Structures are given as C-alpha cells and as structure tokens.
Amino acid sequence: MNKRITSLLLCFVMVFALIAIPTPAFADDTSEHPEVTFTIKPDKTTAKPGDTITYQVFVGPVVKLRTAQFELVIPDELEYTGGSSPDGLAAKLGAAAAEFTPSTKVYASYGAGEYTSTEDTLLATITCKVKEGVAAGKKPVVTVINDEENFFFANSENTYYTINYDPNGAMVTIAAEEKPATNITLNKSELTLTAGDSDTSLIATVTPEGSTDTVVWSSSKTDVATVDSATGKVTAVAPGEATITATAGTKTATCTVKVQAAPCNHGSFTPFPAKDSNCTDKGWDAYKKCDLCGKLFDMNNAPLAEIPYRDLNDDHNFDTTAWGYKEADGHAHVCSRNPAHHDTVVPHTAGPAATETTPQTCTECGFVMKPATGHIHVDHLTKVDKEDATCTADGNKEYYECTCGKLFEDAAAATEITDHSSVVLPKTGHSYTVQNSDEAHKRSTAADCREFDTYWYTCANDATHSAKDDAAAADKFYNGEQGAHVYGNEWVDCGETGHAHKCQYHDAYDAVQPHTPDHEGGATYDYAVMCSDCGRELEPQRVHGSIRVEVPFKLTVKKTGEMDPGQETFKFAVERFGAPVTYTLVQDTVETNGEKTYEGKFIFTIRDDQAGNLSEGFVIRQVKGNAEGWTYDETMFYAIPMFADSYDSVRGWVFLKFDEKGELEYNNPMEEIGFTNSYSAKKPDTPPAPQKPDTPPAPQKPESPKTGDGSTLGLSIALVIVSGAALMGTALYSRRKSR
CATH class of the missing domain: 2.60.40.680 (Immunoglobulin-like)
Structure with a gap:
C-alpha cells in the first residue's frame, strides 16, 4: 500500500514539473491541422x-x-x-x-x-x-x-x-542574351512604282547574324507609299516620293520610292462655264476638269496647265448712302464687294474747335479731326515753395499743385509726382554730435587726472538745441581734457633723457630734467659717471684696452593722433660692419616723454686692436617695436668713423644713405642723422557696464527605468516549490510508516 501511495505522489510531482515546460503536441492522423x-x-x-x-x-x-x-x-x-x-x-x-x-x-x-x-x-x-x-x-x-x-x-x-x-x-x-545590331543594309536604294502597285523586293540584312534586334519598316509619307512594318512590303498610293526606312535597334537604312500616276483615258469631265471678273473676284474662261485624273482642258479638249483666269477690272459697287471711308485725309464711299476700295476722297468739313471736353469733328462724316484737349494741368497750377525741415517739424520740396489734385515738379507740368509723400522733407530729429568745448556747454570739471572735463553735445541740425536742455539726451555728453596730474616729490629715472616726478595715479611724468653728472670729464678706468639726483649710471666705467665709440643721432617724436605721446623707450642697433668687429654694448636706447626732438647716442666699446676694422663703417638703424599707437622710422644709415692721428678715439663721423636699389649714396655724405617716430592714439571710450548673464535652466531629472514582467518566472518558481514540498511530504510519510 505504501509503495502505491509513493508512486502516485511521484507521478503527481512529475506532472506539476512538466506543466511549466511547453512541448509541441503532435496530433495523430485524425487531428485537424490549420x-x-x-x-x-x-x-x-x-x-x-x-x-x-x-x-x-x-x-x-x-x-x-x-x-x-x-x-x-x-x-x-x-x-x-x-x-x-x-x-x-x-x-x-x-x-x-x-x-x-x-x-x-x-x-x-x-x-x-x-x-x-x-x-x-x-x-x-x-x-x-x-x-x-x-x-x-x-x-x-x-x-x-x-x-x-x-x-x-x-x-x-x-x-x-x-x-x-x-x-x-x-x-x-x-532568355537569350541580347545581341544588338551593329549595322543594317538594304538591297536597293531606289524603287519606282505605279500608283496602286505593290512590291516585296526590298530585303534588309542585319549585322551580326543572329542579332536579337528585329527589323521594323516605316514610311515617311503614307499618302504616297505605305509599307508593312513586319514584312517590308511596299504599296504605292499616289504620285509623289517617299522614304522607306528599315530599323534594327539603333541602326537604320533607307530606300527612296517614287510613285508615278497610272495612265488616264479621260472618260469623264466636269464643265465650268465662263465667269466675269469684277473689282475683287477674278472670273475665268469656260473649261472642264477630268473626273479621273484631275487634269484641265478647254472646251476644245486642248490641255490647260491651270484655270484660265480673267484679269480684275473696275467694276465697283460703291454705297453712296454712307461715308464708309473716314480717315485723316478725308471721307469717301466704300465698295460693297471690297471695303478696301473706295471712290474719290473728299476733304473733311471742320466743325467747332476742340475744347477740354469736346473734340473737333467733321460736319459731314463725324470723323474726329482733333480730340478734346482734356484737363490741361499747366492752366491750373499753383506753386508751393520749398520749406526746410527742422528738428521737430516736417518741411517740403518745391512743387506745383493742380486743381485736380495732381502734383508736378515743374511749371510746365511735364513731370508728374505720383508719390505725393516724396515731396515731404521729414523732420530731422536731434543729432547730438557737435562738440562745443566752452563754458556754456560744460557739464562737469575734473578734480584731477583720474577724471575728465565733460561737455554736452550740440544738435548738428540746429545749433540752438543742446543736449543740456533735452531730458531725453541725458547720455549725450563727451569727455574733454583730462584733469591735472598729481606728481610726487621723488625723482624717477626716465632713461637717458633725464629724470622727472611721477604722477601718483597714472604712468605719467612732469617735465623731464636733464641728468646731473656727479663729475666732469666722463667715465674713467676707475669709476663710472652717475646722476647725482636719481642715481642712474650715465656712463659705465671704462675698461682698460678698449675704445669708446659714441654714434650721435637725433630722434624726433611727433603727435599725429588725439592723445599726447607719453614716456616711451626706443631701441637702436648697429650691424653689417665693413670688417669683423666684436663690440660691447653700452647704450642702445633713447628715453622720450612728449613731443619734441631728442639727442641720442648709440654707445659701445671695442678692443683698441679692432679700431682699424671699425673704420670700414657699419649700419645703424632703429629696432621696430610693437607699442600701440606708434609708427617707427625704419630708415637705415651707414656710419663711417673719422680717426685723427691715432685710433685711440673717434673724432667725427660721416653718414651715408641707401638709395632705392640698396646702394650707398657716396655723393651725398651727411654730418648728422635723425629718426622720426609718430604717435596716433585715440582717446579711450568709456566701456558700457557688462550685462548680467541669464541663469541657465536646471537640468531635468531622468525618468527611472521600468522593470520587466516576471510573471512567467514567478510561476515557474512556484511550481518548483510545490513539487519540492510534495516530494518532501512523500519521504516523511514513508519514514513514518517504516517506524
């Protein structure tokens, strides 16, 4: 009994386990299949x-x-x-x-x-x-x-x-592969047939043999000759000439077919009795036409080439009840057969003169000899004088106005003004652009160099209008002179040109004062020359066994813009020595501050044994800088030192310029040289306050992903759990029975 219960429970477990597994149900031979x-x-x-x-x-x-x-x-x-x-x-x-x-x-x-x-x-x-x-x-x-x-x-x-x-x-x-025709020929180029006959003698030969392109026949004039499109059989229709074309693919061949008429026995005629001519229609002599072939014959059976027409004559039929012809040269009666024919033209009889509303007509036929003049503008014009526009009121151009409302540019009313608004000179509005730097237009006075004097603009269209008096023009002012600098008490080294006092608020200096050497006679082998005020080394201490070389030149600073040139340093260079020279640089710059001409020197030392090489000369030039607003003089000069008695020191200089070909102008020696630099900076504009950037939008939170459907998996797990529980129950039951 226990074994039977165990077997039944095991079967029950297997059935539950198999429910979750899909297997195809193979129907037997008697099942119905969709x-x-x-x-x-x-x-x-x-x-x-x-x-x-x-x-x-x-x-x-x-x-x-x-x-x-x-x-x-x-x-x-x-x-x-x-x-x-x-x-x-x-x-x-x-x-x-x-x-x-x-x-x-x-x-x-x-x-x-x-x-x-x-x-x-x-x-x-x-x-x-x-x-x-x-x-x-x-x-x-x-x-x-x-x-x-x-x-x-x-x-x-x-x-x-x-x-x-x-x-x-x-x-x-x-299907078979295509084999296109490469050529086609006919056995005849010309064929003559009689109307009504047929011919099958035309034969087309296509190359290559076995071409897949079929031959198609056609006629240029089917009213002269027709052709069977498949067989090439030609049938003559009527006298004339036609071209028969044989086509295979893209290739063609032609034959000219001439069709002649068949002989006619003229067995039937249609007679045409004689007819008289008049001014318009031609008449003809009596003749007859063959009904079979269409040829013409006179009444004595003699062949005719054409209808025997008679000439036109003067047989008119004028309508005298009306003046049918009415033109500028007069009026006349018109022929009823042909309106182009009329009798003698009679001059018009003029009626009353034309007015603005009534034309002048012929009293006989009513022909308009002169049209009504219509409205004559020139007789109704009123001049409108020019009036200039102002800042606040429109003006107008000069023009002429007719009583009809039309406007004209001239007194003769020759040119109409179709766009009436074009005569209006629009009011100009205020244009605050004119600068008047006087007390009447002064807006504010600068306290020091950190500020500028400001002035109100004046209207360019009306000098009596000032932005000062216009509440809507509160921003129409400009900067004038900068306020005075506030200088300190300490001397500041300004370079070779001297020293000066510096402004407490800007990089600006008062008038540069020359350096004060601490001793006369220049530098010695024992000590340098120093400025006793600012401490600048004016001349380095000399080195034993060397020659001091000073190349003099002038440097001119010019103002070409709106602002005064400030303190600036300009650099110079020597190069392209005529003979090898090794030098030690002492001074190669010039310090400037303002618009004037400065004395400059390029100073260097060489060993005393190279003085002979130095006498061959060298090039001196300005080094081009990149300071904003400056234009640098790029002229080059050739400097030749002059030694006296010995090479201990330079006693003078000869300078030469270069010509357009880059060669020295030996015929025009100079005793001194100079460079000119210009400053063209504009006054700075006050920049507008920066705008606050927009706050970027907050990023959107992404959607959480959705989970999938786990119903099938859950069902499978549940079935496994049920099956396992059944199996465990079976085992426990068996053990209990065994006890």
Whole structure:
C-alpha cells in the first residue's frame, strides 16, 4: 500500500514539473491541422545571364503563429548572392528570434509570442544572379527542403499548420542574351512604282547574324507609299516620293520610292462655264476638269496647265448712302464687294474747335479731326515753395499743385509726382554730435587726472538745441581734457633723457630734467659717471684696452593722433660692419616723454686692436617695436668713423644713405642723422557696464527605468516549490510508516 501511495505522489510531482515546460503536441492522423500558404515570389519571370533576381518569401494569413522554419534550395543555374529578414521582424511576430541566416539559407523564428495577421507577411528576401552561359529556355526554381524536420509552421497551441506550397511558384525562364545590331543594309536604294502597285523586293540584312534586334519598316509619307512594318512590303498610293526606312535597334537604312500616276483615258469631265471678273473676284474662261485624273482642258479638249483666269477690272459697287471711308485725309464711299476700295476722297468739313471736353469733328462724316484737349494741368497750377525741415517739424520740396489734385515738379507740368509723400522733407530729429568745448556747454570739471572735463553735445541740425536742455539726451555728453596730474616729490629715472616726478595715479611724468653728472670729464678706468639726483649710471666705467665709440643721432617724436605721446623707450642697433668687429654694448636706447626732438647716442666699446676694422663703417638703424599707437622710422644709415692721428678715439663721423636699389649714396655724405617716430592714439571710450548673464535652466531629472514582467518566472518558481514540498511530504510519510 505504501509503495502505491509513493508512486502516485511521484507521478503527481512529475506532472506539476512538466506543466511549466511547453512541448509541441503532435496530433495523430485524425487531428485537424490549420492551413497556411507559403509563397516564394521572384521580381521577374524572365531573366538573362548576368541579371539579378530578387526573391521574397511570404507566409499567408495566420492565427497565433509561434514557431516557423524553412531552408531554401538554390538551383545550379543561379548564383546565390545574399539574403536577410526585414528589420524588426522579431518584434512584429512577438518572437524571441526571427531571422534568416545568409550562410545556411535557413529561416527560423521561435518564442512565446502569438502572431495573427489577415495579410501576407514578408519573412525573408534573397538575391541570386543568373550564371553566365546558362542556355535560353532553362527554368530554374528556388525551392525549400520540403520535409517535416526542415519545413514547418506551428501555432501557440503547438499544433502544426498544413502548408499550401507550390514548388514551381518561383520559376523564372532564362532568355537569350541580347545581341544588338551593329549595322543594317538594304538591297536597293531606289524603287519606282505605279500608283496602286505593290512590291516585296526590298530585303534588309542585319549585322551580326543572329542579332536579337528585329527589323521594323516605316514610311515617311503614307499618302504616297505605305509599307508593312513586319514584312517590308511596299504599296504605292499616289504620285509623289517617299522614304522607306528599315530599323534594327539603333541602326537604320533607307530606300527612296517614287510613285508615278497610272495612265488616264479621260472618260469623264466636269464643265465650268465662263465667269466675269469684277473689282475683287477674278472670273475665268469656260473649261472642264477630268473626273479621273484631275487634269484641265478647254472646251476644245486642248490641255490647260491651270484655270484660265480673267484679269480684275473696275467694276465697283460703291454705297453712296454712307461715308464708309473716314480717315485723316478725308471721307469717301466704300465698295460693297471690297471695303478696301473706295471712290474719290473728299476733304473733311471742320466743325467747332476742340475744347477740354469736346473734340473737333467733321460736319459731314463725324470723323474726329482733333480730340478734346482734356484737363490741361499747366492752366491750373499753383506753386508751393520749398520749406526746410527742422528738428521737430516736417518741411517740403518745391512743387506745383493742380486743381485736380495732381502734383508736378515743374511749371510746365511735364513731370508728374505720383508719390505725393516724396515731396515731404521729414523732420530731422536731434543729432547730438557737435562738440562745443566752452563754458556754456560744460557739464562737469575734473578734480584731477583720474577724471575728465565733460561737455554736452550740440544738435548738428540746429545749433540752438543742446543736449543740456533735452531730458531725453541725458547720455549725450563727451569727455574733454583730462584733469591735472598729481606728481610726487621723488625723482624717477626716465632713461637717458633725464629724470622727472611721477604722477601718483597714472604712468605719467612732469617735465623731464636733464641728468646731473656727479663729475666732469666722463667715465674713467676707475669709476663710472652717475646722476647725482636719481642715481642712474650715465656712463659705465671704462675698461682698460678698449675704445669708446659714441654714434650721435637725433630722434624726433611727433603727435599725429588725439592723445599726447607719453614716456616711451626706443631701441637702436648697429650691424653689417665693413670688417669683423666684436663690440660691447653700452647704450642702445633713447628715453622720450612728449613731443619734441631728442639727442641720442648709440654707445659701445671695442678692443683698441679692432679700431682699424671699425673704420670700414657699419649700419645703424632703429629696432621696430610693437607699442600701440606708434609708427617707427625704419630708415637705415651707414656710419663711417673719422680717426685723427691715432685710433685711440673717434673724432667725427660721416653718414651715408641707401638709395632705392640698396646702394650707398657716396655723393651725398651727411654730418648728422635723425629718426622720426609718430604717435596716433585715440582717446579711450568709456566701456558700457557688462550685462548680467541669464541663469541657465536646471537640468531635468531622468525618468527611472521600468522593470520587466516576471510573471512567467514567478510561476515557474512556484511550481518548483510545490513539487519540492510534495516530494518532501512523500519521504516523511514513508519514514513514518517504516517506524
């Protein structure tokens, strides 16, 4: 009894464990299978070697489709080039996977989804290329491996579908390769036929032999000759000339067909009685026309080349009841047969003179001899004088106004002013741009160099209007002179030019005073020359065995802008010695402060044994700086020292300039040289206060990701727990019985 209970419980556990595992239910032969249609569709029904064919694989309407599989078979005539499933197919089918594998040519879809559709669903697309050399007439077919293991569709109830599949549905017929015509010729270039006859003698020869282009025949004039488009049979229709063309592909050949009329026996005529001419219509002598061939004959059967017309005459029919002709030269009666014919023209009889509203007409025929003059502006003009616009009121140009309301530019009313607003001179408005730096326009006085005197602008359109009196122009003022500098008491070294007192608030100095050497006679071998006021070394201590060389020059500073030049240092250089020289630099700069001419010296020392080389001369020039507002003189001079008796010291100088070719002008020696630098800086503008930047928006908090559905997993876990509990209960029950 215990064994039976144990067996039943074990079976119960196995059943619960198997519930969570989906397995296909293979129906027996008596079960009903749902039907599904499987189709492979090529994009063409015929193809040539080298052509690419695209095949699409569809499944028809389905209900709760879950799994599917098929493997494609490519025939020997085709070369498989690739394939794939549509993007997003798995999501569309609700499948875990749905994909066509190009390497194996196998499609498989599976998962827990259910797909229902009332339309065809595209599962895969492949491409194949027709191999070269495949014979025409072959009919390759892309198929599937048609067995239950490789070709099946099943629904969510694990029931297999009955597949409706036509194995020959993807058949493609191979056509012959195109062989275009390279030339075409006819056996005749000219053919003569009689109207009504036919001819089949034209033969077209196409190159190459076996060309796939067929010959098509056509006629240039089907009313002269027709041709059968397929056979080339020509039929003459009527006298004339036509061109017969044979076309094969892009090649053509032609034959000229001349059609002559068949002989006529003139067995039937239509007579035309004689008719008189008049001023308009020509009459003719009596004649007759052959009804068979259309030729003309007189009444004695003599052939005629054309209708025997009679000349026009003066047989008019003038209408004397009305003046039909009315022109500038007069009036006349018009012929009823032809309005262009009229009798003698009679001059007009003038009526009353034309006025502004009434024309002058002929009293006989009513012809308008002179039109009404209309409104004459010149007789109704009033001059409007020019009035200049002011800051606050519009003005106007000079013009003339007619009583009709029109405006004109001149007294003769020759040029109309169509745009009446164009005569208005708009009020100018205030333009506070004129500077008047006087007490009447002064706004504020600077306390010191940290401020500027300010002045109100004057209106450029009216000098009597000042921004001072305009509440809307509170910002229309400008800076004038800078306030006075406040100098300290200490001497500040300003370079070679001297020393000065510096402003307490700006980098500015009062008048530069020359340095005061602490002794006369220059530097010696024992001590240098120093300024007794500011302590600047004016001349370094001399070195034994050297020669001191001082090259004098002038430096002029000019003001070319709005601001005075301030303190600045300019550097100079010597180079391009005529013979090798090694020198020690003593002084190469000039200190300036303001607009004037400064005395400068370029000072260096050389060994006394190089004095002879120095006599060959050298180039002296200014080194171009980069200070804002300055323009530097870039002239170069050649300096030649003059030694007297010995090379102990330089006694004088000769300077030469360079010409346009860069060669020295030996014929124009100079005793001194100078450089000129200009300063063109503008007064600074007061910059506007910076705007406060906008506060950037706070970043948005991203959404928390959503968790997936775990219902299936939970069900599986619950079933395992129930199965385990049942198994443990069975074991405990068995042990209890055994006791």
